[in-house]
Amino acid sequence: MIRPLPAAPSYGATDLAGVLPSAAASLGVKGFRGALPQARGAVVVLVDGLGAELLRARSGHAPFMRTLMIDAASATAGFPSTTATSMGTFGTGLPPGSHGLLGYQVVDPATDLLFNELSWENGPDPRRWQREPTVFERVAPAGIETTMVANDYFNGSGLTTAALRGAGFATAATLAQRVDIVLARVARQPRSLTYLYWGNLDRTGHEFGCGSWEWVDELEAVDAELQRLSARLPRGVSLTITADHGMIDIPESNKTDIAFDPELAAGVRHTGGEMRSLQLYCEPGATDDVLAAWTARLGEQGWVLPMADAVSKGLFGPVQPHIAPRLGDVLVAMDGPYGYWDSRVMTITVGELIGQHGSLTSAEMAVPVLHRPAD
Missing domain, CATH: 3.30.1360.180 (Gyrase A; domain 2)
Structure with missing residues (x-):
């Protein structure tokens, strides 16, 4: 007999949906709620594919994040547990049924054609497809500088426009370079909300498997850079680390x-x-x-x-x-x-x-939400 269907995600304040809203609330932006301590600035890092169960199983290779896991509550990304949908949830603070980014490939009812919400090739107008304001758009009137640091091809892409519009953009090839960009930005303007994306862990898991030594090597490299980021952030700036989904290997x-x-x-x-x-x-x-x-x-x-x-x-x-x-x-x-x-x-x-990922198992749905308060 098939196991009962897992419980539906709560899409609550302690889940992926609450990460950016909670960071905004900690900066004193009206209209947001969260339990994070007050801060002058906030840095949020999303490591693509860093599932909570994977991190827990390999925590010996991530000593910095392991220290943050002690006080971390369980969290879920939402369903389906895939990047396009999770970016919508992360960027808007809303569940998929509200932001409308419902999967890797979906049908546009206006054309009855499939399109890929990750690449957005031949997709609809992203502002029409995802009409809700993003957290970055809602933060802007408060005078808080916002920046997204990610791959260059994300700048102006369909998915970025749909899910994360409203932030300034910066790019660099390596994680170390992106960390340097973040540190320079927050040193210049501590009262800011800065988002850093890193996708190589997900890419490594797809290619070699999340049980591979290559995945562990990448995890170690990510952990070391996040520790450097944490150590060099100015006083008053918090750090939150999360992910968009986990992963499972398929023979x-x-x-x-x-x-x-x-x-x-x-x-x-x-x-x-x-x-x-x-x-x-x-x-x-x-x-x-x-x-x-x-x-x-x-x-x-x-x-x-x-x-x-x-x-x-x-x-x-x-x-x-x-x-x-x-x-x-x-x-x-x-x-x-x-x-x-x-x-x-x-x-x-x-x-x-x-x-692979996308389904309802905890290996795919559970994500870490790790927080280091502002000093």
Whole structure:
């Protein structure tokens, strides 16, 4: 028998949704609430792919972050546990059902075409797609300088515009260089909100697996730079470290390409989502048959349910009326180390990745929220 569906995320103040709002509240910005101590400035670091369970298991390789874990509460990124959705939650402080970034690949109801919310290639106007104000936009009237330090191709991208618009932008290739940028910015203007993104840990996990020595090496390098950042921050500036999702390794033998599986492909008009969390957009009248076929095939490998049930159970938080048409008809979420993908709409490179995420397991959903108060 399949395990009961995990509890829905709370999208509360202590979760990923509360990280930027809590930092803004600590700076005294009206309209935000949080439990963080008061600070003159705040630096928030998001390490892509740094799941809480992975960090806990490898904490011996992250001595600095381990010291911060002692007082850290459990936190969740939200669902689906994927970067595009989590960036929406992180940037707006809202659940996916409100900001509308619902997965790796989703259907635009205006065109009935899939687009990738990470690359945003051929996607809709990001300001129309995600119409809610971001935390950075809400902080600006308070006169607090905001900066995002990330990869150069993020500047003005569809996802950045949708989820993180409103902040100034700076870029550098290495994590050490990005830390130097942050230190220079906060030294010049301590009363500021600065966001640093680092994606190499996620990339390493995808390519080599999150159980690999390469992943551990990258974790050690990240921890060392974050310790340097913490040690050199000016007095009065706090540091918060979080992540957008965790990760799980999937053996090649446990991956199924539904493009070559007529039984699973039958009745499916579009395959949205990703390998660990699929949203199936069904042909008219085919939803029940699709549900039956996928339920019979997956067995104990995961959860299969009508999207209406997923919404009623609160997996996406409250779903706004203009967001609901973006969701598929059937949700498929993996439990064990399995993955299903569709090479007709997903690249071979994505299908070959070892580390995967997106589903409801705690290995993918749980993220650290580590805080070092201002001195």
